[in-house]
Every structure is written in C-alpha cells, then in structure tokens.
Amino acid sequence: MVGASLALALAGTRLKVQLIEAVAAGSNEQPSFDERSTALGNGARQILSTLGVWDQIAPAAAPIREIHVSDAGHFGFARLNAAEHELAAFGYTVNNRQLGAVLWRALQRCPQVQLQSPARVTALDVGLQWAELRIDDGSLLQARLVVAADGAHSLVKQTAGIDSSERDYGQVALVANIRTDRSARAIAYERFTATGPLALLPLADGGYTVVWTLAPDRAAAMRECDEAEFCRLLQHSFGWRAGRILAVGKRASYPLALVRAEELCASRVALVGNAAQTLHPVAAQGFNLGLRDAATLAELIAGAGDPGSEQLLSQFAQRRGADRRGMIGFTDQLVKLFDSQRVTAIAARNLGLLLFDLNAPAKRALSRLSWGFGGALPRLSRGLPLQS
C-alpha cells in the first residue's frame, strides 16, 4: 500500500520509477491489499485526494463520525464526536483490496511508472552513485535510489545493513467482517477487554470490520470455531452497543509485534511504511504514518537533482523523526496501558477515560492525530502539489 502510494506520488516528477512487487495485485495471496480494512484519517484522505484517487475510493469508504472508547467491565467511557470538532468525519474505513485496485489502476495510467509484478527482489548491491537490485527472473536493475516498502521483514532493509529491533506483543489480531441487526451508523467502537483491544469499524455496506486482539491460542480457536459460536463469543466480549451480531465473514489473523528500523536510510536506500516501522493496530495508525513517510520522501525527491543523495536522505530522516517517534511511542504506551490487568492500571485508565471524556483540549488533540505528531506537514497533506 505504501510503495504503490509513493510510486503514484512520484508519477508527476521527471523521474523514471520502477515498482517491483512480489505478489500480483489482484491475487488472493496479496499480503498488503488483502481482506483487511484500513481506517484512513483526514490527513491520509487529503494525501489520496491530492494524488487524484480519493474520488474513486470515496464510494467504498465509510465515514467515522463518532468514536466510542470503553473498558469492558469497568466504568471508564469516552465519546468523541467529529461535529464537535468541526470535522465532517474523523476518518474513513476502506477495504484494502478496493484501495489497492484504485491505486493500481491509477499507476497503470502513468507512463513514467513501470510496474514489475509479480517480481521479487532477491539481492541489493550499493555503490557510491547507484544501487543495483537483483530480481528473481535473473535481471538486474540500477537505480539512484531504492525505496524499501517491502514490509516488516524487509529484505532491502537487511541487505542495506540497517539494524532493526523487534518486540513481540504476544498477541494476534483476528480480523473479520460482521453484520449486525442494526446498520452501522458511522460509529467506530474501541473496547478494551481482558484479552486486549477489540475494535469495530463501520463499513460502507452497513456492516463492521472487527479487529480483535487475542492471545495466539485463543485467536486460533476463534478463527476455527463455527459461525454461531464466533458470533456468541464476540457478542459476549463486545456487548450490545452495535446490536445483535448475526453473521461473520472470512477470518484472518496477524501476529503483532513492534518492528522498528534503527535508521531510516543507508547509502542510496530509504525505508518507508512497514519496512521503517510496524505498529500494533490498536490506534489504526500504521498506514497513515507510512503514507506520510511516502508523501515527505516524494516531496524531497521532487525538489532535488539526485534522488538518492546523502543530503536528501538525511533530510528525509530528520523530517520524519518526530512523527515517527511520537506515533511509535503513543501506540506502544496505549497497548501497555490497556493490556495491564493490575488494579492500579485499571483504575488509572478508567479515570483517564472519564477525565478525557470531560476534557475538550485532550479530545481536540486526539482528533488531530491523523495529521501526525510533529515536523513539517508534507505538501500533499496540505492539498498542495509536490512542488510550488
């Protein structure tokens, strides 16, 4: 998702862009454009709109106008309303496959972007002026800049010598779409349960996408159990706020870890998206953050001579620092706070939710989360083309 978005952003520059993707776009095995749905914040919507694809995404996007946060079995509850912050919505839920189809179609119309898929990068060699990629069909490709958008366990990151740390959360996200007896009314629910966060995001068809964080063995059992049992157990954990749960679609699971590259660049190489940082989905920020990586890098490239110069790469790392650190820290702290079953932690988070519900500035700060944690906003997020 991030690599395709970057390629589209660069399509308006004078550069030749080669996008190498291991799994064909329409394939059921596509690991990025898969069955999941993504909550796009207003910042991401603005970037996609500036890139000229939002109008095609919008019909399949469900607005999120309210967010309800609660702690199962405790008193804490907070409600955010977009209208109170003069926003049409906090964000929009979009199916990854539909998002992928729109991006891919747009790329096919860009003569400077060559799509090489299915094709897998198998090796990287870096010189002073060029980097050379080996592709699995035996061909070699020389580039001034290689952007690694190849996911958490990026081969490009490893072969470029960039260290990365990985901390397993010991949790799995179980993802499925459900239908209830009440059509989703633009409300997203985040419920913190004893097993971990449970989110219901509204979908354009009136149903919800569920992201349920569970211990690995419990997630495996929930993935395999029959539909009636799944609906019963989900209803028990979530409650009745969204109505009676009637049906569940295909279930998929994702092991959760915080993966963080020590550096964002090496000679002739930059990292974006999951290759740079892979976050817990609790705050639905991974793609939103990755898209800002892509928008910032595209802007720097558009204004430079050599897209892989040392100066450009260090500017990129510097501009992404605050947003990246802020979002990684915020997400990680949220997981820890709501994961704890210690009495003091439960009291603190419930008091926190209650105070938060009464605290307008805190709500305002959260409603601006989708614009990032600091540093200059990329031009694409401000509705401006890459260059003035």
Ligand SMILES: Cc1cc2nc3c(=O)[nH]c(=O)nc-3n(C[C@H](O)[C@H](O)[C@H](O)COP(=O)(O)OP(=O)(O)OC[C@H]3O[C@@H](n4cnc5c(N)ncnc54)[C@H](O)[C@@H]3O)c2cc1C
């Ligand atoms: C359950 C869940 C829910 C989420 N919900 C949200 C949300 O609501 N909002 C949000 O902002 N984020 C969300 N995220 C995070 C979001 O999914 C990621 O941030 C996003 O997928 C990152 O995209 P990416 O393109 O960087 O990497 P990936 O999606 O990991 O894609 C990497 C791509 O690289 C390709 N590739 C890998 N190796 C090679 C190679 N050697 N050669 C060529 N190609 C290769 C792969 O085939 C793949 O297409 C969620 C994550 C999870 C797990």
